[in-house]
């Protein structure tokens with residue numbers, strides 16, 4: 001499925017002003033990180049304030065990394081989320097158990113021969129996911145690292161997967177045009193590329209990113 005306009009999710013929103021800047025620029029979805037080890041982690045209280053200032057028609061994605069079920073349920077009892085994002089080693093049964101659409105992140109590991117490993121077996125293990133997010137692998141942090149992986153692998157997954165593919169990992173204004181042209185993903189997901197420092201988005205970088213997405217998509 002080739003989108004006429006590539007959707008964009010901005011992840012790791014920690015401030016109301018950043019949510020507003022992303023919504024004004026045209027973000028389709030915003031990500032709230034409920035992973036305590038991340039510099040972008042928010043409490044449900046912070047998340048509720050961020051959501052309260054954001055205009056309607058922006059989807060909310062809650063991000064977890066190998067959570068206990070109680071953590072996810074507790075967040076869902078306190079704020080409204082449209083989609084769950086699982087960024088650890090969660091299996092399909094776990095991801096489906098909350099009754100919400102979910103996106104499964106798969107980190108593309110380099111293989112022993114220097115080529116990237118094939119993510120297709122992991123993708124097909126999540127046939128009921130609403131989307132698969134392909135991200136770079138970094139042993140020090142499960143996501144939000146600003147690193148890229150081999151986009152040829154992402155293109156192969158877009159061609160082979162029945163589930164929409166979201167491209168992530170090191171996206172920024174200077175490379176997103178090539179990413180859209182080469183990979184043709186359903187959507188893009190990014191964090192570091194629109195930040196002045198981890199967790200703090202920069203409105204000028206957000207605008208520059210969307211200018212480029214709009215230029216290439218139209």
Ligand SMILES: O=C(O)c1ccccc1NCC(=O)[C@H](O)[C@H](O)COP(=O)(O)O
Nearest residue numbers: 011038143144145146169170190191192
């Ligand atoms: O953003 C984080 O801090 C984070 C921490 C742990 C797991 C996932 C995390 N982010 C997930 C995302 O959806 C990011 O947008 C994605 O990894 C791409 O990040 P970046 O390379 O910084 O654009």
